[in-house]
Amino acid sequence: MEAIKSIGRRKSAIARLHLTEGKGNITINKKDLSTYFPLERHQNIVLSPLRVAEMEDRFDIKINLDGGGISGQAQALRMAIARAVIKVDPEKRSALKTEGFLTRDAREVERKKPGRPKARKKFQFSKR
Numbered sequence: 630m631e632a633i634k635s636i637g638r639r640k641s642a643i644a645r646l647h648l649t650e651g652k653g654n655i656t657i658n659k660k661d662l663s664t665y666f667p668l669e670r671h672q673n674i675v676l677s678p679l680r681v682a683e684m685e686d687r688f689d690i691k692i693n694l695d696g697g698g699i700s701g702q703a704q705a706l707r708m709a710i711a712r713a714v715i716k717v718d719p720e721k722r723s724a725l726k727t728e729g730f731l732t733r734d735a736r737e738v739e740r741k742k743p744g745r746p747k748a749r750k751k752f753q754f755s756k757r
Contacts, residue, residue: 633716637709639734642697644705648713651689657706658694665694671703678711678730682721704734 633648655675657665666672679685690710694702711730715722725731739748746752 630717633713635709635712635716637705637707637712639704639708640697640701640737642701642705643695644702644709645693645695646706646709646713647691648710648717649689649691650687653686654689655692656690657692666699666703668699671699674703675706675710677728678707678714678725681724681728681730682714682718684714684717688717708733 630650635646635648637644637646655662662672662675666675676685679688690713692706692709694706696702697705707730711725714725715731722731741748
């Protein structure tokens with residue numbers, strides 16, 4: 630099997646993934662999964678598509694993560710892994726789709742407007 634490439638995005642985070650046959654090693658920006666994502670909840674987000682597809686120890690995954698924060702990067706990586714799993718086994722698509730791993734969450738931070746302290750917040754109004 631040749632390397633499968635996929636991409637996932639969330640907020641301003643982009644995950645580029647290379648999936649090959651292997652023993653289940655996950656390398657993110659030349660670091661191990663547990664060192665890059667020290668919190669267990671982020672590790673669970675990343676590994677959830679592999680658990681749903683029952684492919685946890687079949688593939689080695691190398692990821693290039695860029696931009697965003699930790700939660701956005703974890704969700705972008707989840708989407709990239711789910712897309713790669715579909716390329717390997719198209720029959721897993723329905724299981725991944727029902728979990729919501731294939732839907733791009735398009736919510737972004739709203740920009741700050743001029744004359745306001747935040748995007749929608751207004752300065753305190755003084756009548757006198």
